[in-house]
Amino acid sequence: MIGRLTGILLEKQPPHLLLDVQGVGYELDAPMSTFYKFPALGQSVTLHTHMVVREDAQLLYAFAEKRERDIFRELIRLNGVGPKLALALMSGLDVDELVRAVQAQDTSALVRVPGVGKKTAERLLIELRDRFKAWEALPGTFKPLASEGGAQTPASQSSDAVSALMSLGYKPQEASRAVAAVEEDGMSSEELIRRALKGIV
Missing domain, CATH: 1.10.8.10 (Ubiquitin-associated (UBA) domain)
Structure with a gap:
């Protein structure tokens, strides 16, 4: 199991990124909550990872903070929630917003995410309520990994x-x-x- 990687950020095209770790290029997928914190290309970054092994592929998912990875792991344990939907949820809502939505049982926050209808949102909120009891929304917990750089047109x-x-x-x-x-x-x-x-x- 690969739990953390430190390397040079070579490519970033949400939700995909390429990380050079001592000459080995790791392809990873990450939620937008992580992409917002990325440094410029060519800079070093440390990412917490979750590995999914399937019959046809070995997939790595990357997160700026352990807390983000923990949320991802909670989400994919839910019935009907795979890594793709979990990334979409974490891209549409940051961790604090997701925790607050669960605490308030706010379906409107979740239905904005593609693939999540009202019934699905209600089910997810109910299932997450018990899992998130130990979580607290802490605004400002996350800090940028580095300042953004690199010119784009x-x-x-x-x-x-x-x-x-x-x-x-x-x-x-x-x-x-x-x-x-x-x-x-x-x-x-x-x-x-x-x-x-x-x-x-």
């Missing part, structure tokens, strides 16, 4: 943001509209994705 930022939303399950037109609605000059693709996710209802 506005076109590539928008394209990356739209691609990321599509990979999370949003339809192409929905993703394009969401990005266009929040786009401003000088915004990074990560900030575009963050604002677009907040704006999707």
Whole structure:
């Protein structure tokens, strides 16, 4: 089992990233909550990981904090929740927002995530309620891994943001509209994705 990796960030195209660990390139998937904290390409980063072994693949999922990985592990234990849906939930809601939604049994927060209808949201909230009793929402717990850097053109930022939303399950037109609605000059693709996710209802 691979529990943590430290290496050089070579590629990041949400939800996928490539990490060079002493000459070995690890392909990982990560939620947007982790992508928001990434340093610029070429910089070192330490990630907490969860490995899933299937008959046809060995998959690695990466998280900026242990707390994020713990939430991911709780989610994939639920009936009907696989890694893809867990990443989508953690991309649409940060850890604190997810914990607050569970505590308040707020279905409206979850139904914004692709693949989660009202009935599914209600079931997930009920199942998570007991699991999350030990959790507390602690705003400001997470800090950036490093300052964002590296120049991108506005076109590539928008394209990356739209691609990321599509990979999370949003339809192409929905993703394009969401990005266009929040786009401003000088915004990074990560900030575009963050604002677009907040704006999707």
